[in-house]
Amino acid sequence: xxxxxxxxxxxxxxxxxxxxxxxxxxxxxxxxxxxxxxxxxxxxxxxxxxxxxxxxxxxxxxxxxxxxxxxxxxxxxxxxxxxxxxxxxxxxxxxxxxxxxxxxxxxxxxxxxxxxxxxxxxxxxxxxxxxxxxxxxxxxxxxxxxxxxxxxxxxxxxxxxxxxxxxxxxxxxxxxxxxxxxxxxxxxxxxxxxxxxxxxxxxxxxxxxxxxxxxxxxxxxxxxxxxxxxxxxxxxxxxxxxxxxxxxxxxxxxxxxxxxxxxxxxxxxxxxxxxxxxxxxxxxxxxxx
Numbered sequence: 159x160x161x162x163x164x165x166x167x168x169x170x171x172x173x174x175x176x177x178x179x180x181x182x183x184x185x186x187x188x189x190x191x192x193x194x195x196x197x198x199x200x201x202x203x204x205x206x207x208x209x210x211x212x213x214x215x216x217x218x219x220x221x222x223x224x225x226x227x228x229x230x231x232x233x234x235x236x237x238x239x240x241x242x243x244x245x246x247x248x249x250x251x252x253x254x255x256x257x258x259x260x261x262x263x264x265x266x267x268x269x270x271x272x273x274x275x276x277x278x279x280x281x282x283x284x285x286x287x288x289x290x291x292x293x294x295x296x297x298x299x300x301x302x303x304x305x306x307x308x309x310x311x312x313x314x315x316x317x318x319x320x321x322x323x324x325x326x327x328x329x330x331x332x333x334x335x336x337x338x339x340x341x342x343x344x345x346x347x348x349x350x351x352x353x354x355x356x357x358x359x360x361x362x363x364x365x366x367x368x369x370x371x372x373x374x375x376x377x378x379x380x381x382x383x384x385x386x387x388x389x390x391x392x393x394x395x396x397x398x399x400x401x402x403x404x405x406x407x408x409x410x411x412x413x414x415x416x417x418x419x420x421x422x423x424x425x426x427x428x429x430x431x432x433x434x435x436x437x438x439x440x441x442x443x444x445x446x447x
Contacts, residue, residue, distance in 0.1 A: 159176070159177065159178065159181050159238070159239040159241065159298075160176060160177040160181075160236065160237070160238055160239075160294060160297065160298050160301070161173050161175075161176045161181065161182065161190075161193055161194075161236075161237045161239070162174050162175040162176065162234070162235075162236055162237075162290075162294060163193075163194050163196075163197050163234070163235040163236075163237065164197075164232055164233065164234050164235075164270045165197060165232070165233040165234075167227060167228055170198070171194045171195060171197040171198055171235075172194065173190060173193075173194055174270055174272065174273065175272075175287075175290070175291060175294055177294055177295060177297075177298035178298075189209075189213065192209050192213070193209075193215060193237050193239075196215070196217055196219075196235060196237065197219060197233065197235040201219065202219050202220060202221065203218065203219065203220075204216070204217070204218045204250050204253065204254075205217055205218075205219075206240075206246060213239070214239075214240045215237050215238060215239055215240060216237070216238045216240055216246065216249040216250070216253065217235055217236065217237045217238075218235065218236045218250075218253045218254070218257060219233070219234070219235045220234055220235075220236075220257055220261075221233055221234065222234060222261060222266055222267055223267065224267035225265070225267065226267060226268075226271070227267065232267045232270055234270070236253055236256065236257065238253065238301060245329055248304055249301070252297060252300055252301060252304075253297070255297075256293060256294070256296075256297045259293050260289075260290055260293050263286060263289050263290065263293075264286075265282065265286060266286060266290065267286075268282050268283045268286040268287075269283065269286035269287040269289070269290040271283050272284070272287040309327045309329065309330055311327075324357070334359060334361070337361050338361040339361070340363070341361040341362055341363050342363070343361070343362050343363070343364065343365060343447045344359050344360065344361055344362065345358075345359075345360045345361075345362045345367055345398055345399070345415065345445075346358070346359050346360075347360070347399050347415065349401060358399065360398055360399065362398060362417055363417060363419070364417040364418070364419055365446060365447045366417075366418070366444055366445065366446050366447070367398065367415055367416070367417060367444070367445040368415070368416050368417075368418050368424070368442060368443070368444055368445075369413065369414070369415050369442065369443040369444075369445060370413070370414045370415075370416070370428075370431075370440060370441070370442055371411055371412075371413050371440070371441040371442070371443070372386065372411070372412040372413075372414065372431060372437060372439075372440050373410075373411055373437070373438055373439040373440070373441070374408075374409075374410040374411070374412065374436040374437060374438065375408060375409070375436055375438040376408055376410075376435070376436035377404070377408065377410065377436070378402050378404055378410035378412055378436075382412070382434060382435070382436060383400075383402065383412065385434045386412060386414065386431060386434065389427060389430045389431055390414070390416065390427070392430075393421060393426075393427050394420070395416050395417075395418065395421065395427075396416065396417065397414055397415070397416055398415045398416060398417060399413075399414075399415040400412070400413065400414050400415070401413045415445075424442065428440050428442075
């Protein structure tokens with residue numbers, strides 16, 4: 159949600175436009191006044207402000223030349239109410255692009271008189287405001303679509319070999335925390351796929367995970383995998399992670415990682431899996447936190 163504020167020479171800071179367009183009307187008066195008042199207290203440039211855990215804003219105060227304002231300068235602030243987990247630098251980048259674009263509009267200052275247009279300049283004011291509003295609408299759409307889905311970085315392999323660790327960005331840890339809910343442990347699994355190493359981090363409840371390595375002496379078919387899943391389902395066991403690979407046409411391994419929350423004896427389950435055509439061995443391994 160966006161709010162554009164300017165310093166009115168009579169009443170002081172005033173919200174002139176917003177996205178959605180009814181935001182100014184629908185926001186609580188106290189909330190709107192809090193945001194607008196930042197124009198009085200902040201210095202020029204980008205900054206964030208936390209009013210509460212529920213109300214956080216990214217803001218940019220800037221000035222534009224004016225033919226009508228006292229001192230020939232209009233003081234403007236763009237504020238974004240932060241609702242999504244987007245890196246702050248992304249807000250800063252997009253807000254800067256917006257400011258760079260609107261300051262190229264000829265006589266931009268006239269747009270900020272849209273609520274008090276003189277009959278002599280009414281057409282000019284409406285034209286500038288339309289151009290300004292169009293840019294604001296574009297910014298709103300960009301920020302509405304942005305969210306952190308991936309986070310990439312580049313490091314030297316020698317550094318990776320030496321450290322033997324991979325750092326995870328703070329925003330990703332925050333997102334992962336929202337997934338954990340009441341799950342206090344993380345199951346981490348990595349495997350080679352093609353020419354890359356894949357890594358999964360999965361929140362789990364149990365302090366212990368059991369890995370079953372099911373070895374086939376025949377081809378691993380979709381029917382085989384469906385039968386395995388069906389057996390686990392019969393015992394009310396949820397699969398955390400599965401992976402299958404065939405080294406040759408008749409040598410395949412299907413790996414299953416599970417939480418055994420209410421089962422102490424795996425033998426009945428293993429016996430049923432052995433009945434699946436092609437299964438020649440089942441190996442188990444316990445992983446503890």
